[in-house]
Amino acid sequence: MSVYKLNVFTCRAVWKCKAFSSRNMHLLQDKAFVNGRWIAAASNNTFQVTNPADGCVIGVVPDMNTADVQQAIGAAKSAFDSWQNTTAKERGKILRKWFDLMEQNGDELAKIMTAESGKPITESKGEVVYGNSFIDLYAEEARRINGEIIQSPMPSKKILIERQPIGVAALITPWNFPHAMITRKAGAALAAGCTVVVKPAEDTPLTALALAKLAEEAGVPQGVFNVITCDRQNASDVGNLLCTSDDVAGVSFTGSTAVGKILYKQCAQGIKRLGLELGGNAPLVVFDSANLAVAVNGTMASKFRNCGQTCVSANRLLIQSKIYDTYVDELSKAIKGLKQGRGDEAGVTAGPLINKAQFDKVSALVKDALDKGAKAVVGGKPAPQLGDLFYEPTMLVNVTSDMRVYNEEVFGPIATVLKFETEEEGIKIANSTNSGLAGYFFSEDVNQIFRVARKMEVGMVGVNEGLISCAEAAFGGIKESGLGREGSHHGIEEYTYYKYVCVGNLN
């Protein structure tokens, strides 16, 4: 049932909100989805979801605690008994139906996403296509989860390797991609025969619930796909339960490295299967040999997508000395061409930051850099005329290794530029971090391309390309950026285990 039908006060707030001018949004939910039913928290507690562009309340959802979540885990565990025994073809068919409904409801999903995350509507539409593509892919991959028969050294024994689903998977997802981070995990899990409990970020639960609504319409059996919602103060207890419950077989988390380390420790207790897609500090290196226009376009795509709030955002721009001045000029022009504003306004390419904590962090990082001698060539300050959470797209030069922007993941619209002389120096700076998610470089020299791609200490490299994500590719990092891979057929690995079956005493 939509929020419009339930709570007259919320309805008024929502109607006043520019984000949802249409009353025909059937995907907006104000309940969690557990065991095929829409339920409130047992305590009846709720929390508000706001639009970062204007602070307006756009929804109210249950603030669940560990007792509520235990119920969801129980539902997923019961449903696993039958879901694991469905055929891959049956699971693929249901996933395909879910995908079709996501396609049909793409505009509504995008509107909800822009309202709760602030991202420009064109980016939300792009994320709908991207997010849907994981369900499309895994609808097909389900029937390619094959085992092996291995050559036996003994004629009386057959050696079979079967792949089986691990069980209940807990999926803890972030606010920066409210749709795609759910489908990337859930698509693989459901295809493998696992059941899931999704805990979306408190900033963006409405997209997750909209996906649950479509799962219900697609005929996903009850208990197979559950979405529980909770506010920030319940999040750590709920996370702890998901990581320590004996009934959860595996956890997949996308979010900060700091939280990932906590979950890693919690999962150790039960030796849980764990997938971690954590923070990055992506270098983007432009060599003298680069095509400048390609490099500037690639930088804009990588740095400013979702206002810089992506784990794979270029965090440090390393520019070789001969091309440095021209690159800085061209990049400044491109940044000045961005249009800031609320995501639902036509032509907007840069929205607000997600919340006050993120806004304060970005402001503090820029201040620290300016205090230590960096120069803002473009931007460099908040844009309060647009709203409380807007920060100007910024370019900082004269960045040095003692600055926080050099060492920390910025997660904001701040391009930080450093100059280097030789290829060795560029690679050394690029690798001088504990993170290793994505890295990018621009070069037209084929020998350099293969040399540098090999030397970059990251899980994913974009060569002459700033946008590398797609469902068919294996997404993930090394070092402190995570464990495991998502997307592609490799994504299924996280949700299956190999069982060796020895059939003996054969004649």
Ligand code: SIN
């Ligand atoms: C992320 O930022 O966590 C994901 C980005 C992507 O899938 O491209």
